[in-house]
Amino acid sequence: MNAGPSGFHNAPVTKAIVMACGLASVLVGTQGGARALSLSYQKIVQKLQLWRLLSSPCVFSSTSELLFGLYLIYFFRVFERQIGSNKYLFFVLFSTIISTTLEVIALAALQDPTSLTGISLTPGPYGLMFALFVPFFFDIPISTRFKVFGARFSDKSFVYLAGLQLLLSSWKQSLIPGVCGLVAGFLYKSNVLGIKKVKFPEGLAAAAARLFAPLLSSNSAPPTARGGRASGQNGHAFQHRFAASAPPLTAPPEEHIATLVAMGFDRSDAMQALAVARNDITVATNLLLESH
Template identity: 55%
Template sequence: MNGGPSGFNNAPITRAFVIACCVFTIVFGIQGRSNKLGLSYQDIWKKLQLWKLIVSTFTFSSTPELMFGAYLLYYFRVFERQIGSNKYAVFVSFSIIVSSLLQLFGQAFLNDPTLSVLTSGPYGLIFSSFVPFYFDIPVSTRFRVNALSFSDKSFIYLAGLQLLLSSWKRSLVPGLCGILAGTLYRLNVLRIRRLKFPELIASFFSRLSLPSVGSASPAPPPRNGPSFAARQVEGNYRAPVSSTPEPPEDSIETLVSMGFDRNSARQALVHARNDINAATNILLESQVH
């Protein structure tokens, strides 16, 4: 299972976020300060150390957390490709702001000495992303290990569980706050899913991050006509597929239930050799152009 084509193509915000997390974590780790940058109700509200809100968002407290966190951020770039960088910037901002506020309110309400300083890192964004991952990414393969049943999504859940429990309660609270923020976004609270930033702000991450590796994407065909997505799929995937059997009806229905055009869903399944997860990625890519 993967998050679509390799690299950060069509995902400049994810690219900038991953680079920033790596740089911040390495720099503060060398200085030996990474364990002191977590959110603290006392520091933010009473000492007004507002700079910690930004630094704690981009800095993981340890190298293992950086590895798992960067992997999950990289995988979840599929959502930026799905909704576009502008709306994804709204999702990122909403997830971080709401989850940070929930963490601070939680500290004040619980009044637990062990939670006086929460672990740092973009837990809000990562665990907000698990909400659309659960609802919108289908399972393409299932397998069993002894008496246990797994799917190709299990590895993402296991990586998330490792990150969620990395510092026990200090990481559990930020993770749960992130899931709650993602749920509020999905419920379209205050119609947040309709909000878009001015293009100047949305393109800031593109200018900030490094250029994508790989060849440029071909120019998309005109958008007039009802079958733009189908033509986009055909234009980007021209390999012969005559040996591929007709896609199963249940696979087509699964993609249609996700909001894709039936003809586009069938063609994507054909080009993906009936791999429903790969077909989903093809369709998501076609929506970006």
């Protein structure tokens, strides 16, 4: 299984996050200050160091966390391609704000009045990473299964193992942010208060795209909403691109079509992609993502 085309094609928000977190982690880490950005009840509530709420989600505290974290963020770029950069940026902000708020609540609930320091949470974009595991679990199908020494695995297992490594890297210090991120992901998935429909205004999104285009150039269009004329053009381009491909050996399974439709793709496009991919749902998903 892969996350679609290589690189940051049609994923400028993911590219910005990877660059920002990577650069910030390296710069802060060389000064030995990554741990100093951790969240704690004493620093946030008692000392009112609110700037930590903004800086903590941007910096990894160790090299291993940096490598696993950036790998996951890069891998999950498939979701930006699926819903568009505009909505994905809102998802990033929503999951980060909700998870950070839940972390502060957890710190207040777990504080020890007899301790001068109390528990502190490891820094890093844990809220975003683990919020993305929710659509990964529900929306990305398993394409292959295999056994290793009698244990059953799938092509998604390696992503889960990378997440587990991060979740347990610092025990409670990393477990709490990870769980808060999962809660934020479930809130978005359940469409609380119609949150999935929220996006940034078209004018603001276009202005931001023009402003950061030289830095985040990834051969993608400005983050606009999917639908209308653009959607129709994408559909025609898809049909033209794959019209001459050979048909599959059998008709596409209805469950494969339903899975792709649930991911937001048009039914006719899903059927054409499965035909081109010879009913391989992973290849079909990548074809659809490339065409949008």
